[in-house]
Amino acid sequence: MTLPAALAAELAALLGDGWRTDDAAREAQAGDDSRRHALPDAVALPRTREQVVALVRACRAHRIPIVARGAGTGTTGAAVPTLGGIAVSFARMNRILDVRAADRCAVVEPGVLNGELQTALQPHGLFWPPDPSSAELCSIGGNLATNAGGPRAVKYGATRDNVLGLVAVTGAGELIRCGGAYTKCSSGFDLTRLIVGxxxxxxxxxxxxxxxxPRPQAQAGLRAFYRDAASAAAAVSRLMAQPVVPAMLEFMDRRSLELLRRNGSDVPEAGAMLLVEADGGFDALPDILAAxxxxxxxxxxxxxxxAQDGMARDRLWAARRALSPALRSIAPGKINEDVVVPVSRIPDLVAGVEALADEHALTIVSFGHAGNGNLHVNILYHPDDADETARARMALPRIFDLALALGGALSGEHGIGLSKRGFMARAFDPATLEAMRAVKRALDPDGILNPGKLLPDV
Known part of the structure; x- marks a missing residue:
């Protein structure tokens, strides 16, 4: 796509040095952690909401696609500008506008990094719960766009559960405000939760x-090994049924443990492992841990x-942190997709994935956030082996079908983007998809915002 000269001139005047058409700038906004790649025609780096409004209105007048960009740590291709157009980087809108400790909220711009926010909140004794694996690098805007989660979601919820309000610019170029610095509201549609994700x-x-x-005073950890995935899943059900909610509850399957042992980690032979973390006050923590x-x-x-002290907890969690790098020791190619099922169906999901691994002669490793039923299914293969690559691609839709058959969903935290867009018609009936498209038309009447993502073609 070639940008109209009038549009390019208008946006150059609007943004000054925030309007970039050079190859380096375009290349920097061309991909994400999905390894997909497509060059935008230009890059916009606005500093103010007024610039964003003017940019969207100008692009709407010329029917030019806009793709919002955070730090590019997403895994589904949602931020890849596949149709060209303008990549809007929010890197310069990176201010923490206010920390309102008395109201237990912070007001931020989308370019603030998750890790930077957590550091700024420490003196106030507060934290923002979403903690994806890329927390030090990912932006708040990206967390909001994908409804990011992480291990703490089992107790504190994902991003959508930790946002009180938004200011946003629709595809029609209108500035809208929804929600605010309060935790209870019964006034109109909940546009905040609609836009997040x-x-x-x-x-x-x-x-x-x-x-x-509030930042907990103390943390402690448990590491439990089980005969099989069914025993571990039964324990997950017991853990989630009693009154004390764990701060984190992570699952690793048999193949995960085999891989860790092969790479030198100190884990015994077992069918599955749970990592459980508790947090709370100093006085209450022993009782929480006992429960x-x-x-x-x-x-x-x-x-x-x-493990109750910090160093001991770090040793317990070392295996979880070592797992993702260890996957590369099996094969250089990895398809990492997260699916979610009801907690009670985790054994069926793990058993089904193991059966698919055997059927397709592949190594497939499953681990993740057991307390939410959200597992990361990693298909490992050698890209230079055409037959193995084909088998990996054939196994992927079978995994999605398995999760849906178990009453689950295509994603618990990574989102849909490009990688799962083609499976949305399996996950939702036509009437539901049409309702989603109607919402899209209402807020983005000309379809310029991130076209070709999330919703399947009609």
Whole structure:
């Protein structure tokens, strides 16, 4: 696509040095962690919401696509400008506008990095709960766009549960405000929760009011090994049924543990492992830990470790942190897709994935956030082996079909983007998809915001 000269001149005047058409700038906004790549025709780096409004209105007049960009850590291709157009980087809108400790909220621009926000909140004794694996690098805007989660989501919720309000620019170039610095509201439609997770297809977020939580005084951890995935899943059900909600509850399957042992980690032979973290006050933590330990105990438990100080907890979690890098020791190619099922169906999901691995002669490793039923299914293959690559591509839709058959969904935290867009018609009936398209038309009447993402073609 070639940008109209009039549009390029208008945006150059509007943005000054925030309007870039050089190859280096375009290349920097061409991909994400999905390894997909497509060059935008230009890059816009606005500094103010007024510039964003003017930019969208100008692009709408010329029917030019707009793709909002955060830090590019997404895994589904949602931020890749596949149709060219303008990549809007929010790197310069990176101010923490206000920390309102008394209201337990922070007001931020989308370019603030998650890790920077957490550092700024420490003196206030507060934190923002979403903690994706890329937390030090990813932007708040990207977290909002994808409804990012992480291990803490089991207790504190994902991004959508930790946003109180938004200011955003629709595809019609209108500035809208929804929500605010309050936790209870019964006034009209909940546009905040609608826009969060919409992957930049409905509006460009220019400000967010985030819900903060008090930083716990203390943490402790448990590591439990089980005979099989069914025993571990039964323990997950017990853990989630008792009154004390774990701060984190992570699952690793048999193949994960085999891989860790092969790479030198100190884990015994077992069918599955759970990592459980508790947090709370100094006085309450021993009772919390005892309750979680009692729930983790049961049929199929082989061994359990308890760690209450920081160094011991780090040792327990070392295996979880080592797992993703260890995957590369099996094969250089990796298809990493997250699916979510009801917690009670985790054994069926793991068993089904193992059966698919055997059927397609592939190594498939499953691990993730058991307390939410959200597992990361990693298909490992050699890209230079055409037959193995084909088998990996054939296994992927079978995994999605398995998750849907178990009453689950295509994604728990990564989103849809490009990688799962073609499967949305399997996940939703035509009437539901048409309702989503109607919302899209209402907020983006000309379809310029991140076209070709999330929703399948009609």
């Amino acid at each position: 919409s992957e930049g297809t409905l509006a460009l977020i220019v400000e967010a009011t985030l819900k903060l939580a 979680l330990g009692a729930a983790a105990d049961g049929d199929g438990l082989l061994d359990m470790d308890v």
